Every structure is written in structure tokens, then in C-alpha cells.
Amino acid sequence: MKKQLFNVSILCLVMLFSGASWAHHSFAAEFDVNRPIEITGQVVKVQWINPHAWIHVEVVNSEGNEIWKIEGGTPNTLFRRGITRDTLPIGTNIVVRGYQVKGGGFAANGREITLENGNKLFVGTSGVGAPDDGAGKSK
């Protein structure tokens, strides 16, 4: 009986702490809500792929060029919000507000994109752990 209890305890601990990708598409697993970012740059590549669209933005600063990968919602989610393949042509200047990937690096979960004409696009997701930061809500 004691041995069975021990085995069950070990199994529970293993289940609790093992595995890397059960939540591999969630905000909480990948991005840090305590690392908000705002970058300005030019769209150089857009991946309209599932489960997330990715917008690649070239940022020029004093240290050189950085290519940031910005994660958005599923393409169809963005399409339903009126964001189409024509909305972000290559070379478009944008400002991106979002949250950086855990551990740093040039990747982030995008929340809001501001176009040159001032229009704002909500590109974020709303899964577990995604911040309720007002992005995407009508003002």
C-alpha cells in the first residue's frame, strides 16, 4: 500500500513538472507580461500561417538592424477583424506594441499595430495568460 502511494506520488510529480509543449501555443508559456515593448520599423515579411500569423519587422537603431518577429492571432481571426494580406504590404512603416518573449530575444506577442495613417489594428490573442491591457477594445 505504501509502495503504491509512493508510486502514485512520483507519477503526479512527473506529470506536474515534465513536458514542454502542452501549452506550446499559449501566451503564458511563451511571452512575458512584465516585458512590454514598443518598436517602430518596416514590415519585411508576413507569414499568414496557422496557428499564428507572424509579422517580421526590421527595426533600425543605433546598434544596427534588428528583425523582430511579432506573433498575431490565427490568420482567420485577423481576417475577421478586417486585417487582410493587403493591410500590411512589405515596406509598410508600423509601430508595434506587445510583450517580449520570455528570456529576451527579438520576438514578441503583438497586441496593437499602429499604421502610418494612425489606424490601430488589434492583432493579439486572448488565450490563458494574455493580458487584459485594453488592446482591441473599442474606445
Next chain:
Amino acid sequence: MVRYTKKYINSMTVLVVCLSWFLAACDQKQTTALYSSQINTQQTMNWVLDPHADLIWDSSGFVVTAQGVQNLAPSTDEEWDAVRNAAASIVEAGNLLIMPHHAQGRDAWIGHSRGLQFTGMELLKAAENRDAQALFDLGGQLYINCQSCHDQYLDLAAQERLN
């Protein structure tokens, strides 16, 4: 006419209840003995469902660069067959997740699993019809199936811990 005493009726009631419980336990033991429950839910997600979902997601969409637009849709029979196989595996993953050791009697869990089966069946049709647009749209639906279940059953602490 036979008259039963209260004591007799009570004894028979207890006997019937015990017998029913015993038979149900035997039936359950016989059913569970037919399959292995060694692969836990997390492993089923990581090893069975995820690889097939990834294949579905990697098999549609567009990549836009200064050089032009790359269409990721399958272009050969072999690529479409791989999508078909992944779709069938997603249907079967939905079946697996309904097994008692995964579902644990949770109705909503079973509902999410049936949603997975449905999307898998639609993906199967898309593969058989060589319908790239449907494959793309259903890829989004598949993510919604996954995310809605994660939102309900995978809490924030667990998701952060898994990073």
C-alpha cells in the same frame, strides 16, 4: 399470498445493491483491461495529437516577402496524402481523448474532444477534395479547438510552469 417482512425486504435490497455494484465493477475492470492507460494525457497531446496538428498547420498559408508570395499548400499527391493521414489521426486523437482515463467523466472535456473529431473529419474531406482554402480555414478552427480546451483545463500556473 406470500408476505415479506420488512427485515427480509431490507436484506434483499442490500443484496441487490451489492450485486449490482459488484457486476458494474467487474464490467468496468473487463473494459479497462482491453486497453492500456500507460500513455497519460500530456503524452497523448505531445506525442499523438501535436505532430499531426503541426503537419496540418504547416501545410497551408502564405509567406509574403519582397521577393513575392509563397503558397504553402500541398502541391503533390504525396503531400495531400500526408494531410489526409494527419486528419485521420486527429479524428482518432479525439476518440482517444474520450477514453475514461483522459476524460475522467468531464462532459465539457468530451465536448472539446468531439469538436476535435469534427474538425478532423472536415480536414479529411478537405484533403480528399484537394481543397487548399478549406485546409487553411480548418487549420484555424483546429487551433480554436485546442485553445478552448486549454483555456478550460490548463490553468495559467500550469502553462507558465511548462515554459
